[in-house]
Amino acid sequence: MFYEEKLARLICEYSLDIKENQIVEIRGEVCAEPLIKALYKKILQMGAYPIVKMSFTEQLSYFYKYANENQLKLIPESMMVGAKTHHALIHIDSESNTKQLSVVDKQKVALNRNATKILKDIMFEREAKGDFKWTIAPYPTSSMAQDAEMDIESYSQFVFDACKLNEDDPVAAWNNVKDYQEGIVKRLTGTKIVRIVGDKTDLTLNVEGRKWINCCGKHNMPDGEVFTSPVENSATGTMFFDMPTSFLGVEVQGVLLKFENGKVIDAKAEKNEDFLIKMLETDEGAKFVGEIAFGLNDNIKFPSKNILFDEKIGETMHLAVGSSYPEAGGKNKSGLHWDLIKSMKNGEVFCDGKLIYKNGRFIDG
Numbered sequence: 001m002f003y004e005e006k007l008a009r010l011i012c013e014y015s016l017d018i019k020e021n022q023i024v025e026i027r028g029e030v031c032a033e034p035l036i037k038a039l040y041k042k043i044l045q046m047g048a049y050p051i052v053k054m055s056f057t058e059q060l061s062y063f064y065k066y067a068n069e070n071q072l073k074l075i076p077e078s079m080m081v082g083a084k085t086h087h088a089l090i091h092i093d094s095e096s097n098t099k100q101l102s103v104v105d106k107q108k109v110a111l112n113r114n115a116t117k118i119l120k121d122i123m124f125e126r127e128a129k130g131d132f133k134w135t136i137a138p139y140p141t142s143s144m145a146q147d148a149e150m151d152i153e154s155y156s157q158f159v160f161d162a163c164k165l166n167e168d169d170p171v172a173a174w175n176n177v178k179d180y181q182e183g184i185v186k187r188l189t190g191t192k193i194v195r196i197v198g199d200k201t202d203l204t205l206n207v208e209g210r211k212w213i214n215c216c217g218k219h220n221m222p223d224g225e226v227f228t229s230p231v232e233n234s235a236t237g238t239m240f241f242d243m244p245t246s247f248l249g250v251e252v253q254g255v256l257l258k259f260e261n262g263k264v265i266d267a268k269a270e271k272n273e274d275f276l277i278k279m280l281e282t283d284e285g286a287k288f289v290g291e292i293a294f295g296l297n298d299n300i301k302f303p304s305k306n307i308l309f310d311e312k313i314g315e316t317m318h319l320a321v322g323s324s325y326p327e328a329g330g331k332n333k334s335g336l337h338w339d340l341i342k343s344m345k346n347g348e349v350f351c352d353g354k355l356i357y358k359n360g361r362f363i364d365g
Contacts, residue, residue: 003156004038006165007137007221012042014171015135015218016088020047025082027053028092032139035092051086057096064104064112072108073115083122087132093308094139098147101249106275109248110282113335117283120323121333128326137221138163138308147246148304155304162222162300162309177224178216181296184226184362188212191351194230194292196317198347199240200256203319205292206234210329215293224297224312229330233262235289239319241340246305250275255340257321263287264321280321285334291320294357295341303341311339315360317349318342 012018024043028036036052043050101109126132138144138159145155160166167173192208210228217223241255254270264287269276280286295316303310311318322337324330349357356363 003160003165004035004139005042006170007035007163008038008042010163010165010170010174010217011039011090011135011137011221012046014174015137015221016090016133018043018046018048018088022048022087023051023085024048024088024090025051025053025086026090026092027055028139029055029059029094029096030057031096031141032092032094035094035137035139039090048087051082058100061097061100061104064101064108067108067112069111072112075116075118079116079119080122083119084126089123089132089134091134091136092139093136093306094141094144096141096143098143098246098306099249104248106248106278110278110335114283115335117323117333117335120335124326133218135219135221136308138306144304144306147306150304158304159222159309162297162312164222164299174217174223178214181214181216181224181226184294184296185212185214187356187362188226188228188351193352195350196239196292196347197350198342198344199242201237201239201342201347203235203237203239203259205230205236205289207231207292211327213325213328220308220312222297222300222309222312224300224314225293225295225318227291227293227325227328229291229324229328229332230289231262232288232324232330232332235259235262239340239342241319241342243303243310243313243316243341243343244271244305245303245307245310245338245340247275247279247307247338251305252276257319257340259289262289279336279338282322282336283334285332286322286336288321288324288332288334289319290322290324290330290332290334290337291318291328291339293318293320293339307339310341313341315343315345316341317344317347 258266297312298314322334
């Protein structure tokens with residue numbers, strides 16, 4: 001239980017700073033039961049009240065396979081109450097079968113995501129007011145290790161290192177990350193025009209008036225990124241994403257997006273292009289940029305086909321299509337939020353015409 005207890009302490013004390021009498025919801029698949037138990041125990045010890053929503057293996061695929069249109073659109077009152085009243089949410093990223101959604105009807109997925117985006121909107125609005133916190137944390141499984149092309153022991157060590165649980169004091173380690181990334185945030189604050197240049201890439205975004213966010217282990221564990229939500233109608237040009245990503249169990253590679261007036265007007269992919277296009281048709285907001293970010297976690301060096309890790313890879317950038325973040329000033333709403341990743345080892349970023357980032361590193365200045 002060493003890993004589970006150490007991660008539970010990091011999440012409850014550092015990521016969420018749980019207080020007495022708060023209601024904390026834990027969501028996870030049955031394969032993550034050891035971590036769920038550790039979280040449940042820690043939350044009780046902190047004087048808060050844990051609510052566990054544990055799903056059985058491949059429950060989500062059952063839902064999309066057998067639910068009718070009315071069921072896909074239905075939002076139970078209990079889910080609305082939870083979104084409006086729970087103080088914190090811990091989502092455990094752990095699946096016995098990471099490919100469980102690879103053959104489900106993607107139109108049903110899009111319909112359900114569009115219907116349930118009201119829950120996300122409620123939680124984001126409460127978060128902006130300081131009434132709600134959330135975090136996502138991993139628990140390794142053989143399926144996740146297979147996606148990363150690793151054995152389970154090596155993959156568990158990869159997860160352990162990425163979360164800085166190998167440090168004597170993980171909380172202190174993440175506080176150091178917070179301080180370093182705060183310097184980057186200060187440097188980017190006040191920027192108006194961001195231009196990203198690289199392989200098959202020349203994209204311009206307007207970030208004037210938007211807030212850059214320091215992601216240092218509060219929402220995601222592992223973490224290590226700085227992001228903002230660009231002005232919705234500003235994205236112009238093209239961006240090529242050379243790292244594979246897996247979304248809803250479907251792997252997509254070699255994505256090339258062309259933007260005009262903030263909106264995707266052409267989308268191509270070397271693998272699973274049809275899936276990419278279907279997801280961009282989730283709703284009107286799905287074709288707009290919800291996020292642009294720098295990946296800064298040098299403990300994560302290669303894609304594992306898990307976005308929780310891959311969007312943090314050092315020397316990368318990622319762009320998300322779909323919903324934006326109100327805390328960054330974003331106004332785009334969508335049932336989709338899909339992060340696509342680009343290596344920047346041979347890329348450049350200009351802010352208001354000045355080169356600030358080259359070959360995966362910020363330039364001193």
